[in-house]
Amino acid sequence: MTHPVAIIGVGWSGFRPVTPDVSYKELIYEAAVRAYADAGVDPRRDVDSFVTVSEDFHEGTSIFDEYVPDQIGGAQRPVHTITGDGLHGLAAAVMQILTGRFRVVVVEGHSKASNILTLPHITAYALDPILNRPLQVNPLAVAALEACRYMHESGATREQCGAVVTKNRRNALRNPAAAYGADLRTEDVLASEVVASPLARLEISDHADGAIVIVLADAETARRLSPHPAWIRGIGWANDSPSLESRCWARAVYAERAAAMAYKMAGIGNPVEEIQFAEVDDTYAYKELQHLEALGLCAQGRAGPLTREGATAPDGCLPVNVSGGSLGVGHLLEASGLARVLEVVLQLRGHAGSRQLGDVYTGLAQSWRGVPTTSGAVAVLSNQLGGRES
Amino acid sequence: MTQRIASYPGTALSEEDIERGHVLSVHDQLRADYAWDAGLAIGLYLDGLKAGVILGVRCRRCDRTVVPPRAFCEQCFAPMDAFVPLADVGIVNTFSLCYVTWDVKRIVEPLIPAVIDLDGTSPPAGIMHLLGGVVPDRVHIGMRVRAVWKPARARQGAITDIRYFKPLRRG
Amino acid sequence: MSMRRVAVVGAGMTRFVRRAMETPKELAWHASRMALDSCGLTLNDVGGVCIGSAPDAFDGVHMKGEYLSDGSGAWGKPVMRSYVGGGTGVFLGPHGWYHVASGLFDVVLVVAEEKMSSFYPHAQAAFLTIFDHTTERPLEPNLLWIFALEMNRYMQTYGISKRDIAQVAVKNKRNAADHPCAMLGEANITVEDVLNSEVLAWPVQRLDVSPVSDGAVAIVMAAEGVAERITDRPVWVQGVGWNLDTAYWTNRDLAYPEYVERAARMAYEMAGVREPRKEIHVVEPYDPFDYKELHHLEGLLLADRGKAPELTAQGVTARNGAMPVCPSGGLLGVGNPITAAGLMKVAELFWQLRGEAGARQVPGTPERGLAQAWGDLMQVGTVTILGTQRPS
Numbered sequence: 001m002t003h004p005v006a007i008i009g010v011g012w013s014g015f016r017p018v019t020p021d022v023s024y025k026e027l028i029y030e031a032a033v034r035a036y037a038d039a040g041v042d043p044r045r046d047v048d049s050f051v052t053v054s055e056d057f058h059e060g061t062s063i064f065d066e067y068v069p070d071q072i073g074g075a076q077r078p079v080h081t082i083t084g085d086g087l088h089g090l091a092a093a094v095m096q097i098l099t100g101r102f103r104v105v106v107v108e109g110h111s112k113a114s115n116i117l118t119l120p121h122i123t124a125y126a127l128d129p130i131l132n133r134p135l136q137v138n139p140l141a142v143a144a145l146e147a148c149r150y151m152h153e154s155g156a157t158r159e160q161c162g163a164v165v166t167k168n169r170r171n172a173l174r175n176p177a178a179a180y181g182a183d184l185r186t187e188d189v190l191a192s193e194v195v196a197s198p199l200a201r202l203e204i205s206d207h208a209d210g211a212i213v214i215v216l217a218d219a220e221t222a223r224r225l226s227p228h229p230a231w232i233r234g235i236g237w238a239n240d241s242p243s244l245e246s247r248c249w250a251r252a253v254y255a256e257r258a259a260a261m262a263y264k265m266a267g268i269g270n271p272v273e274e275i276q277f278a279e280v281d282d283t284y285a286y287k288e289l290q291h292l293e294a295l296g297l298c299a300q301g302r303a304g305p306l307t308r309e310g311a312t313a314p315d316g317c318l319p320v321n322v323s324g325g326s327l328g329v330g331h332l333l334e335a336s337g338l339a340r341v342l343e344v345v346l347q348l349r350g351h352a353g354s355r356q357l358g359d360v361y362t363g364l365a366q367s368w369r370g371v372p373t374t375s376g377a378v379a380v381l382s383n384q385l386g387g388r389e390s
Numbered sequence: 391m392t393q394r395i396a397s398y399p400g401t402a403l404s405e406e407d408i409e410r411g412h413v414l415s416v417h418d419q420l421r422a423d424y425a426w427d428a429g430l431a432i433g434l435y436l437d438g439l440k441a442g443v444i445l446g447v448r449c450r451r452c453d454r455t456v457v458p459p460r461a462f463c464e465q466c467f468a469p470m471d472a473f474v475p476l477a478d479v480g481i482v483n484t485f486s487l488c489y490v491t492w493d494v495k496r497i498v499e500p501l502i503p504a505v506i507d508l509d510g511t512s513p514p515a516g517i518m519h520l521l522g523g524v525v526p527d528r529v530h531i532g533m534r535v536r537a538v539w540k541p542a543r544a545r546q547g548a549i550t551d552i553r554y555f556k557p558l559r560r561g
Numbered sequence: 562m563s564m565r566r567v568a569v570v571g572a573g574m575t576r577f578v579r580r581a582m583e584t585p586k587e588l589a590w591h592a593s594r595m596a597l598d599s600c601g602l603t604l605n606d607v608g609g610v611c612i613g614s615a616p617d618a619f620d621g622v623h624m625k626g627e628y629l630s631d632g633s634g635a636w637g638k639p640v641m642r643s644y645v646g647g648g649t650g651v652f653l654g655p656h657g658w659y660h661v662a663s664g665l666f667d668v669v670l671v672v673a674e675e676k677m678s679s680f681y682p683h684a685q686a687a688f689l690t691i692f693d694h695t696t697e698r699p700l701e702p703n704l705l706w707i708f709a710l711e712m713n714r715y716m717q718t719y720g721i722s723k724r725d726i727a728q729v730a731v732k733n734k735r736n737a738a739d740h741p742c743a744m745l746g747e748a749n750i751t752v753e754d755v756l757n758s759e760v761l762a763w764p765v766q767r768l769d770v771s772p773v774s775d776g777a778v779a780i781v782m783a784a785e786g787v788a789e790r791i792t793d794r795p796v797w798v799q800g801v802g803w804n805l806d807t808a809y810w811t812n813r814d815l816a817y818p819e820y821v822e823r824a825a826r827m828a829y830e831m832a833g834v835r836e837p838r839k840e841i842h843v844v845e846p847y848d849p850f851d852y853k854e855l856h857h858l859e860g861l862l863l864a865d866r867g868k869a870p871e872l873t874a875q876g877v878t879a880r881n882g883a884m885p886v887c888p889s890g891g892l893l894g895v896g897n898p899i900t901a902a903g904l905m906k907v908a909e910l911f912w913q914l915r916g917e918a919g920a921r922q923v924p925g926t927p928e929r930g931l932a933q934a935w936g937d938l939m940q941v942g943t944v945t946i947l948g949t950q951r952p953s
Contacts, residue, residue, distance in 0.1 A: 023429025029462045044467055057623040060424035062616035062690040063646040066937040067808045070464035076823060079805035080652060081644040083626050088641055098663035100564050101831065117423040125623035130416050130584070237639045242627050257637060265665075373627045375640075398742050399591035400576030400776060401583060413582060417681070420621055426694050436695070456812055458696050464807050484717070484815060486709030488762035492701045493686035500763070503706040505714075505811045516811040518697055518706075531717045550699045 005097045006222035006229035007214055007381070009039020010345050014210025015179045015330045018114040024059075028110050028211040029071040035213035036073070040225050041104060043073025047215075048102040050074040052081045053089040053109045053334040057122045060115070072108050072213065084237075085109075085367040086212065086338030087377035091235045093216045103221045107214045109335030113207035127372050132244055140204070142244065142371040144196035147286040149249035151198060153301075154293065158198060160304030161285040162189035165202050167313055168282060168321050172328025174355035175343075179208040179330035189285075203285040208330020212338040214345075228349040233362075233380045234268065236261025240374030247374055252287075254376040255294035255366060262364075262378040263296075271296045276360045277318065277347065279340035281368040281376070282325040288312075291366055292320065295378065314355060322347065322355050337367030341379060348383035431461040434473055436547040442539055444552075446511055448472040454512040478537035479558065480508040483516045487526050500526050506535060506555055522554030534558040566952050567661040568788035568795030571600030571781035572908040576742045577896030580678040581775035585620060586632030589674040592777035592901075593634045596670065600781055600791050607781075608666040610635035611656045612642040613649040613673040613900040615936075618687040620679050633672040633779075645803065645943060646691075647849065647936025649673070650778075650903015654932065654945025655801035657782040667787045673905075674777040675898035684773040691938065693808075705762035705770075711815045711939055712764050712852045718816035719867030721855075723764055727755035728873045729851035730768050733887050736880055737894020739920035744774060744896040755851075771849045774896035778904040780911065785951070796914045799929065800832030800946035810938040821860030821935060824942035828931070829862075832946045833953075837862050841946075842927035843913050844884060845906035847934040848891040857933055858886065860942065885923040888913065899936075903943075906932035910947045 011034030013027050022030070036043050052068040061067065065081035068074070082089045086109035093105040116122060123139040150156065166186055172178035184202070192201040222229040238257035241247040259271070268274050278297060282288035289303035297318060298306055306312060312320035323329055323343035332339050344363040346352045362382045369375040407413050428436055431447065435458050438445035447459035451466045455474060463470050485504035489497055502521040507513050521529060523538065535555035545551040573595025575581075575588055583591065589612075597603060612633050617625045626642030633640070643649060643656040650673050657671040677684040688704035715721065731750050738746035750768075758767035781791075788795040804823040806813060813819075825837070834840045846857035855869035863884065864872050872878050878886035889895055889909040892902045910930035912918040929948040935941060 020427050021429070023427055023432055023461075026429045026431070026461045033467075042467075044465075055624055056617045056690075057422065060422065060426065060690070061694060062618045062687060063644075063937055065644050065646060065805070066691065066940060067693070069805045070460070070807050070809070071462065073464075073467045074805060075464045075807040076804060076820065078803050078824075078827065080656075080803060083624070083642045083644050092641065092643075092659070095659045095663035095665060098665070099659050100662075112427065115424050115426050117425055118421045121421040122623055125420060125422075125617075125621060126627065128628070129418060129620070129622060133418060134416060237641070239627070239630050239635055239638065239640050241636050242630050246631075253637070258639075261639065369624070369627065373624060375627055375630075395595075395741075398574065398576045399583075399595070400578055400581055400588065400742070402576070402578035402744075403580045403582050405580075407582075408580075418621060424694070428695055432695055456809070458809070460809075464809070483811075484710045484714035486706055486713060486762045486764070487760075488703060488706060488709065490685075490703060490705065490761055492689045492703045494683040494703075503700070503702065503710065505710055505815070514812055514814050518700065518702070518710075518811050520700060531713070548699055549696050 004219045005094050005216055005232045007345050008217045008222050008226035008229055009035045009215030010342050011035025011038055011213045012177060012342060015177050015208040017179050017208055019209040024110060024112045025071040028108060031211035031213045032072045035215050039215035041215060047104050047106050049096055049105045050077060050079040051089045051092045051107045053084055053086050054081055055083050055334060057125060058333050072106060085369050085377055086335050087367040087379055088237055090379060091237055091377060094232055094235050097216060097218050104217045109338045110211035111333040111335050112209050113333055114209050139371045141196045143284050144199050146249050147198050150286055150290050153250040155301050156289050156304035158190055159186055160308050161203055162186035163307045164285040164288045165189045165327055168325040168327040171322050172324025175324050178324040178328050180206055180328050199284060205283050205326035205331040208332055210332050210335060212335045212342055214338060230345045230348045230381045230383055231385060233382050234262035234266025235379045237377035252290050252294035254374045255291050258376050258378040259295045262380050266380045274362055275364045276362050277357055278320050278364040279323060279343045280320060280366040282321055282327050283331055283370055295366060319357055337377060340365035340367060344381050348381060431459040435459050439551040440545045440547040444476045444478050446474050446476045448474055455510060456515045457508055457511055457517055477509040480506040480535060482531055482533040482535060483507045484531060485529050502526060502529060519552060520554040523556035565662045565664055566785040567658050567782055567798045569780050569911045569947060570783045570788050570791045570795050571596045572911045573599055574742055574778040574905060574908060575776050577744050577774045577776035577898055579774060585629060585674050585676045588777035589629050589632035589672050592779040593670055593672050596779035596781050602781060604634050606668050607634060607670045609660055609669045610638055610640040611653055611660060611669055611671045612640060613653045615649060615675055615899040616687060618690060619677045619684055629674055634670050645936055645941045647899055648934045648941040648943040650900040651906060651932050651934035651945050652803055652943040653904050654907050655803055658798045658801050661782055661784045668783045670781055672779045673900040675901045676775045677773040677898060678775050705765055707939055708850050709762040709765045714815040715852055715856055721870050723756060724752060725870035726852045727752045729854045730755045730893050732879060733848060733891040733893040736888055737890025740890045740895050743890050743894055745772060745894050746890060769851045771892035771897035774898040776896060776898035776901045778901045778908055780908055794915050796911050796947050797951050799948040799952050800828035802827030802944040804942050806940045810940060817866060818856055818860035820940060821857055821942035824944045825861045828944040828946050841929055841931045843923050843930040844886045845889060845909050845932040848887055848893050849897055851893060861933060881924055888921050888923050903934040907945050914947060914949050
């Protein structure tokens with residue numbers, strides 16, 4: 001696989017727990033203007049297609065794609081929505097460019113989670129309306145069921161989950177965009193109130209408002225416009241069963257499959273060797289551990305001990321969620337996957353400020369769509385074509 | 391297709407099937423509540439309505455005045471901050487006589503939604519609102535109309551601070 | 562860069578009904594299974610799945626694409642749901658196309674499902690939430706308003722009468738009488754029936770409007786080299802286009818759908834179509850309301866502005882006319898389970914171009930057809946052009 005698609009521009013606004021000063025359109029406009037300035041493109045002239053990600057119930061508006069074009073410069077242009085995570089939107093953009101008919105494609109994702117007054121109810125409406133919803137269980141319980149089975153099979157402990165929280169929230173202190181930086185001890189996490197055992201309050205990421213816009217281009221355009229293209233070497237996405245009655249509760253099968261697709265495209269045979277750092281979904285602390293194993297970045301059952309030993313800290317052998325992850329940055333609804341990509345791009349460019357990792361050339365971003373889904377995506381990015389040697 | 395396939399899947403039910411319990415269903419009323427941040431441009435628009443003024447915005451680059459106001463121009467993508475008060479008078483661009491409510495209840499006196507091009511905007515640049523104080527059959531495209539406001543003390547910074555638009559001349 | 566060619570190789574659909582007994586998953590499964598059976602494939606042959614479904618509000622199911630995924634054959638597979646409101650059904654053409662043309666997939670299953678009857682008491686009420694939450698929703702708008710406003714503007718601009726427009730409803734409902742899945746086929750309906758039907762939102766009357774419906778449609782798309790092994794008559798994707806206009810719909814000229822023209826020009830350019838009126842042999846434009854078919858024929862550059870009613874009056878758009886339009890019966894006749902109705906139009910082209918449309922078959926041997934849908938706040942145009950000739 002050659003590397004015909006690169007990220008040439010990134011822009012973001014937020015991330016903050018509330019954003020009462022701006023409408024969603026104004027929030028997105030700020031991110032878009034930054035992204036276009038970063039990429040050196042004029043959206044009204046240079047962009048061939050726009051992809052946005054959103055879910056109607058998160059917006060409180062049906063057919064929300066009606067309201068997306070203006071603030072990204074997409075009016076009267078090819079624009080469409082993917083009702084998925086930002087990484088699904090990124091995959092759609094990559095596919096469009098790979099057809100050969102599009103040179104520059106833009107992806108937008110955002111969160112105005114603070115405007116949703118009944119978010120747990122909204123999440124519950126994703127449960128099967130006949131089989132599950134009448135039980136009136138908080139959808140968080142679905143994550144708790146999974147955490148319970150995952151911990152049972154992998155041997156992961158609450159202390160190890162707590163270590164994920166302290167690491168990510170501490171990492172967020174070095175990320176000016178992060179909403180939830182904090183210097184916590186594992187004991188603080190374990191002592192926080194249990195919401196749905198084994199999940200305690202501090203193991204659950206809080207939401208934030210924000211918007212992220214990413215500009216992608218084909219190889220020729222990327223080389224012409226960008227001093228630091230981030231090449232998308234591989235991308236993959238997959239679902240396990242949407243039904244609670246027939247899914248795997250211990251492993252993140254969707255992430256295993258999405259990673260297999262992305263690694264195949266990237267020509268990666270041994271991810272432990274070739275992936276230097278990762279931004280993975282950590283909506284709940286155990287998810288970071290489960291996802292690292294699903295991605296093949298460590299053996300089954302090893303993510304917890306490695307985290308406790310500091311291997312996934314910024315100065316460890318596999319830095320994970322240097323941005324702070326969703327626990328530290330804030331969960332951005334559909335934009336969460338783009339936040340993971342954003343950090344990988346900044347690190348690959350050497351633009352990550354005081355949290356910059358030394359000499360990195362290949363990173364991975366991974367997303368999960370949250371309970372009750374089994375939907376996830378993976379992207380592998382590199383700042384050099386063909387990895388380190390080229 | 392049609393030659394090769396004898397029957398198609400999909401089983402039609404009648405109202406009776408449901409009322410008599412021939413098939414079962416699960417009812418749920420959604421609790422979906424939101425508080426949308428109005429932001430800068432629409433925040434000013436709502437402030438204006440409360441004060442009895444319809445606010446538009448001008449794009450200096452495109453030489454274009456539009457309503458509702460917005461913080462950026464969707465045509466040239468430049469920021470916009472030249473908010474300008476508009477006359478509360480305009481012209482009916484198009485209208486309908488609607489005999490059903492939003493939730494499909496039959497009504498006798500029609501609601502009259504219209505797109506109204508306000509004076510001082512760069513057409514096409516209307517807003518959707520209702521017409522009132524007019525015999526439905528007399529409404530026509532091109533009719534001049536003026537906003538009928540709620541009393542100042544009853545206004546709360548909402549599009550409904552304008553009760554409706556009515557003809558400038560008796561219709 | 563040379564493009565990887567993509568073909569439609571199979572299609573399936575359920576009946577369109579007012580209220581289906583089947584759950585959304587089951588409807589999606591029926592259509593998917595039929596589409597796979599029609600070309601002798603199984604789920605093992607499918608690399609990825611594309612899903613289309615309109616507002617989650619109909620079902621009251623959040624993240625409806627996730628919910629539908631196993632019914633659509635996506636268990637364990639890459640699946641993506643695309644969304645452009647009412648335009649989604651035909652957008653699944655471009656969506657499936659770019660999956661395969663990218664080189665990432667050889668075979669994709671493309672599924673559109675809609676179950677509008679779940680919304681209580683009437684699906685129309687769900688549409689309140691498509692309007693701007695701050696500047697429009699407090700006026701309690703009905704979905705019919707925007708159509709009525711657009712229809713009135715269209716009529717006024719070109720001097721078109723209600724009678725001119727009613728001919729479309731008559732043509733399509735009569736065409737649908739030959740469709741085995743149709744819910745509103747009426748072989749003997751007349752213009753007077755349309756003009757005498759209940760006034761909903763003048764100028765829109767009951768028979769100007771397509772009904773709310775339940776149903777599902779699926780197609781199978783495959784890459785060149787694979788498609789020819791699946792069937793000896795692949796139908797090729799020759800062009801795709803889509804375009805979204807501003808959300809400020811009241812700031813637009815409602816008499817002409819410019820976004821449809823832009824989407825059509827994108828598709829014509831890709832297909833190498835220079836004279837669409839000569840080169841498009843069968844048309845399935847979006848007809849949720851009768852005037853929309855006319856509006857869209859003009860936007861597609863298949864009729865001069867304001868002149869589409871004349872083509873209808875002259876019989877040009879009849880099934881046996883020079884340019885058959887909605888030979889399926891369209892949304893007005895077959896029914897309007899929103900995204901499924903859009904994909905039904907793509908499926909109809911597939912059947913027409915293979916000569917498999919039975920009693921609906923248009924005369925001659927059509928070589929190229931166009932399906933178009935429209936959606937959002939009168940805002941989005943989506944176009945899929947299929948043809949019997951493999952693109953060069």
